[in-house]
Amino acid sequence: MEAMMRTEAGTPPIPFDNSYARLPESFFTAVDPTPVEAPVLIRFNRALAQELGLDVAALEAxxxxxxxxxxxxxxAQPLAMAYSGHQFGGFNPQLGDGRAILLGEVVDIHGRRRDIQLKGAGPTPYSRRGDGRAALGPVLREYIVSEAMHALGLPTTRALAAVVTGEPVYRETVQPGAVLTRVAAxxxxxxxxxxHAARDDQAGVKRLADYAIARHYPDSADTPQPYLAFLTAFADRQALLIARWLSIGFIHGVMNTDNVAISGETIDFGPCAFLDAYDPAKVFSSIDRNGRYAYAAQPGIGQWNLARLAETLLPLLDTDAEAxxxxxNGVLKLYGERFQHHWLAAMRxxxxxxxxxxxxxxxxxxxxxxMHQEEADFTLTFRRLADVxxxxxxxxxxxxxxxxxxxxxLWLDRWRRRVETEARSAADTAAAxxxxxxxxxxxxxxxxxxxTAARTDADFSTFDALMQVLARPxxxxxxxxxxxxxxxxxxEVLRTFCGT
Known part of the structure; x- marks a missing residue:
């Protein structure tokens, strides 16, 4: 099989260069994907594959x-990553990749290091009695929304491919199994x-922080306080991301600390949804019963999650605990200021x-x-205002x-007077x-x-049409x-589900 996976020149179709696998063994567990019965490729993101510098012909074949x-x-050096997380405010010290396997990393044509991960590839030591599989519905949801987020211009993980496995998975009902190939910074x-902090592994926290700085925040390394600079840079990146979520009406749905990427990308699209009628208290996720991750709650949760990261870094920020x-706390305050700046800039x-x-x-x-009082559609309100x-x-x-x-x-009159103060033509304002x-x-x-069409009738025409329109939002x-x-x-869709 290995020989078949090489091109005529003898190079592999995916030129792996795996830095995470070179970290200490406490960071992950090596594990191979579990083979499936009858896989069929249903979607392949050729443009992304080219951007990653992959052998497109070999991957299509x-x-x-x-x-x-x-x-x-x-x-490839397949592994399941170890991590903990606060889930709806409660801390679970042992989570990890329960149904995802990191195949390895590539350096893309722009010189950026990217992970390639299989989601739904079978059980791992972190599966917690789960089957390690993914159902077709959640795979298609993540494919659609992650690629739409990219087209909308937001930092996000990407979808490289989707495969149906030919095997059932058992959730509330029996569903077709599938595997998503996800790409992330x-x-x-x-x-x-x-x-690592939960295990009092300060050496592990420092090793991880050094790795994250080198991979995502290299400018922090050259500062007098690199770990404080790292925390500050992450805070600003997270504030910008959440501000941009709000600007397009996006509700992540499950902002647990294990779903917050240090890179500043949007990650994990389980019960996510977009607003139709504007409602700041809107919740779609079936497991968010108390509105912890409601639309307007997301900025505050971003700060709460930042505080949890800061706690792990305290010994690195200063040898004096009080300092x-x-x-x-200074970074947490800055986060609030930066969020307000980014959000107001986006809304302007x-x-x-x-x-x-x-x-x-x-x-x-x-x-x-x-808009809230009058139940106006969030997206169309702003688009129609551009028409005006x-x-x-x-x-x-x-x-x-x-x-x-x-x-x-009355509001339209105020808006017109404000727009008239700008030194732009009506056409330029509308285009902007x-x-x-x-x-x-x-x-x-x-x-x-x-x-529904894909799951019940193996009909992907609606999926394809949706992908077509969302590529140019x-x-x-x-x-x-x-x-x-x-x-x-x-x-109307009133509830969305994780699919685990």
Whole structure:
């Protein structure tokens, strides 16, 4: 099998260079994927494969075996990563990759190191009595949403391939099994640091911090306090990520510390969803019964998770315990300031404002309040406002999104006066707004339609159509306009599920 996985020149189809596998054995457990019965490649991200510098022809020819875990790849060092995590506020000291196996790393054509991981590749020592498998529905959800997030311009893990296994998995019902091949800047999490700290392994925390700095925050290494600089840089990156989530109406759904990537990417798309009608308290995740990870709660949870990372780094921040706590608290305060800066900047851009002015925060908040009261669709409200910026006669399309269209008149007058203070033409303002206000998002009901068709009829046409439209979310795409519409009565998705 190994010989078959090489090109004619004798090079492997995936040129692995595995730095994480060179860390101490306490960081992971070596484990091979468990072969599956009848794998079929249902999706291969050719553009991403090219970006990674992979042998596209070889992967297309042998993709079912490679991306299911059935094939042995030269240079791969399969492993399951060890980590802990706070899950809905409760600490679990022993988590780890229970159904994911890191095949290895590649350095892409831009010189960036990227992980290649199989999700649903079989049991590992961290499976906690689970089967280590993934169902087709969650694999398609992660594929759709992660690639949509990338097209929307947000830092995210990517989907390289999806395979159906030919084997059932057993959840609430019997479902088709599948494996997702996920690409990430790395899979290091806040919970990875917690794993070593919980075992009082300060040497392990330091080794991990040094590795994370070298891989993700190299500028921190040259500062007088590299670990404080690392924590500060991560805080800003996380604040920016969550601000951008809010700007597109995204709800992660399960912001446990084991789902927070040190790289600053969005990771783990289990019960995630996008807002339809704006509601700051909106929750979709079936396991978030108390709204801990509701839409508007995400910035605060980001700070809470940052505090958990800071706790693990305290001995590295200063030899004096009190000074270390003071330094960490300074970073937590900075996070709040940076989040507010990033969020307001994103919302200004959505309103077509390129400069800051007094009253901008009230202008944004008053619109959001009106949207909540009037049950206006989050995505379409901002997209239709861009139409109004281009042509005042488009106002009816904007006001029609509100239960009481006349309720928007006073706010629209304030917005127009504010936009008039900008030194841009109406066309330039509208173009700028359309570049940050998507016409298309992964609507929850559309995702469910794609999953249902694939799961029940092996029909991937809806999935393919959805992937097509989401690849260009900021373009109008008139022929695909129905994908921009909110759910009709009876189509609403009220709950999303992890799939584990």
């Amino acid at each position: 042998e993709g079912a075996a490679i991306f299911s875990g059935n094939a042995h790849l030269p240079g 790395s899979h290091i999490r806040v919970g990875t640091f917690q794993f 270390a706590v003071t330094a960490a 851009a959505k309103l077509g404002l390129s400069a800051s002015a007094d009253g901008d925060l009230d202008l944004v908040q008053d619109l959001l309040t009106l 910026a281009a042509d005042p006669s488009a106002e009816d399309g904007f006001t029609a999104l509100f239960r009481t269209p006349a309720s928007t008149s 707004m359309r570049s940050v206000n998507p016409a298309f998002i992964p609507r929850n009901h559309r995702i469910e339609q794609a999953i 900021y373009d109008d795409q008139p022929a695909l306009a129905p994908f921009a519409a909110p759910p009709a009565p009876g189509e």
